[in-house]
Amino acid sequence: MGTNLIWWSAIALETAVLCRGAKAALLRKYPFFYAYVASVLLIDLLRFSCYEFASSFYQAFYWHSELVTIVTSYAIVFEIFRGSLRHNPAVAGLAQTLLLVVFVLTGTYVASDLLHGGFVSLSRVTAELGRDLRYVEGALLLVMLWLFGRYRISFGRNLLGLAIGYSLLVGLDVINLAFLFLPGNEFSIGLRKSLPITYLITLSIWCASLWSSQPEPLPPAERAIDRDYALLGAKTRAALAHLSTRAGRTLWP
Amino acid sequence: MAVSGLIPIVLLGTLILIFSGRLLVQWSRRGQARVVTIEDYSQARAALDSVFVETAAIKRIFANEDTEFISQTGTGDVQRFFLKERKRLAIQWVRMTQKQVAHLMDLHLKLASYTYEPSPRSEVRLTVNYLCFILASNGLLILLWLFGPFKAVRIVAYSVRAAEYFSSEFSLRLERVDPVKLSSARQPRSV
Numbered sequence: 225m226g227t228n229l230i231w232w233s234a235i236a237l238e239t240a241v242l243c244r245g246a247k248a249a250l251l252r253k254y255p256f257f258y259a260y261v262a263s264v265l266l267i268d269l270l271r272f273s274c275y276e277f278a279s280s281f282y283q284a285f286y287w288h289s290e291l292v293t294i295v296t297s298y299a300i301v302f303e304i305f306r307g308s309l310r311h312n313p314a315v316a317g318l319a320q321t322l323l324l325v326v327f328v329l330t331g332t333y334v335a336s337d338l339l340h341g342g343f344v345s346l347s348r349v350t351a352e353l354g355r356d357l358r359y360v361e362g363a364l365l366l367v368m369l370w371l372f373g374r375y376r377i378s379f380g381r382n383l384l385g386l387a388i389g390y391s392l393l394v395g396l397d398v399i400n401l402a403f404l405f406l407p408g409n410e411f412s413i414g415l416r417k418s419l420p421i422t423y424l425i426t427l428s429i430w431c432a433s434l435w436s437s438q439p440e441p442l443p444p445a446e447r448a449i450d451r452d453y454a455l456l457g458a459k460t461r462a463a464l465a466h467l468s469t470r471a472g473r474t475l476w477p
Numbered sequence: 478m479a480v481s482g483l484i485p486i487v488l489l490g491t492l493i494l495i496f497s498g499r500l501l502v503q504w505s506r507r508g509q510a511r512v513v514t515i516e517d518y519s520q521a522r523a524a525l526d527s528v529f530v531e532t533a534a535i536k537r538i539f540a541n542e543d544t545e546f547i548s549q550t551g552t553g554d555v556q557r558f559f560l561k562e563r564k565r566l567a568i569q570w571v572r573m574t575q576k577q578v579a580h581l582m583d584l585h586l587k588l589a590s591y592t593y594e595p596s597p598r599s600e601v602r603l604t605v606n607y608l609c610f611i612l613a614s615n616g617l618l619i620l621l622w623l624f625g626p627f628k629a630v631r632i633v634a635y636s637v638r639a640a641e642y643f644s645s646e647f648s649l650r651l652e653r654v655d656p657v658k659l660s661s662a663r664q665p666r667s668v
Contacts, residue, residue, distance in 0.1 A: 391497030399490035
């Protein structure tokens with residue numbers, strides 16, 4: 225009964241997100257995100273049908289569809305990146321380099337982990353691949369969140385809701401997956417139970433923040449900023465150097 | 478997966494949650510923040526310079542002559558009051574400097590995000606400089622809080638001089654090293 229309630233709630237919320245996106249003309253603004261929500265809705269409906277009518281096949285279907293869900297969720301990383309750094313070419317360039325480095329590093333780490341694990345069964349390998357892809361996704365998201373905080377990137381309400389909901393989902397899923405694959409994973413059972421609730425919270429955040437189209441923060445006027453990094457960097461470095469010299473002169477004779 | 482392998486993954490998940498919380502806080506404060514301009518940046522630099530405008534007055538906070546004068550002429554209560562006031566002033570001055578530098582860095586980062594060709598190396602160097610400033614200024618604050626302005630400055634001056642002495646000693650030693658002897662010592666012994 226409880227499982228069905230969560231299932232139906234998730235399907236209802238996903239439908240609401242899609243319907244509001246269409247009504248508020250947000251589908252064109254965030255096409256990758258809505259494509260992800262549509263694919264998850266489809267997977268949820270298929271899972272529900274499978275659970276009801278072919279329950280023996282459900283476990284294998286779950287892990288395969290989970291892998292598809294994780295792969296499609298990379299679209300949200302791209303959507304957040306695309307939407308947030310439109311007016312910040314410097315951070316976009318830096319983020320591209322950092323994301324590439326993080327992707328290669330985590331990709332190599334998880335590939336070696338996967339190869340050392342050996343081939344036990346197809347569903348096990350699928351599950352492990354899904355877990356590892358989630359780790360890579362988590363690392364990419366972390367780099368982006370760090371850059372947003374460091375360079376104080378401004379967000380509109382729509383994009384912020386998208387990023388917060390997604391971070392909550394990925395953050396808790398990464399922690400849960402780590403415990404799930406640990407031998408004697410009693411702790412993970414509790415976490416695993418809380419994960420559908422987290423997903424419902426995420427969907428609620430998305431539904432509320434994407435209910436209507438909100439204005440994005442405006443970039444500063446071209447004449448009010450300096451596009452030359454070398455000059456800006458030199459000015460700040462000079463200010464810090466000047467500060468230490470004067471502090472030294474002030475504090476000791 | 479072993480427990481040791483679990484730590485970085487749990488850390489990753491936790492950091493994602495923390496950083497997203499920070500993003501939310503940043504967004505909730507958006508009312509206070511407005512679009513940053515190069516004019517704001519110039520004003521912040523001028524404000525940082527103004528911290529040192531009254532150099533003579535700031536020097537007076539840490540001046541030994543005053544404490545010597547008070548210790549010779551003042552009563553115990555006067556001495557305590559004097560030390561308390563000077564300590565408060567010194568801490569206030571360091572905190573004000575920290576605040577101005579943090580504001581300047583904040584504006585620098587906001588403006589840097591709009592530039593076309595950033596230099597990651599320059600950004601890293603600047604971050605290291607800023608971290609060193611935070612470390613040194615917080616160290617100074619702890620010393621001020623523990624020992625008061627006069628002893629704190631003496632400790633800092635002593636540490637700086639000691640560091641300078643060791644640095645020059647090492648430089649001299651390096652100059653005295655004979656490269657010929659060094660290379661012969663490095664050669665493997667024949668059996």
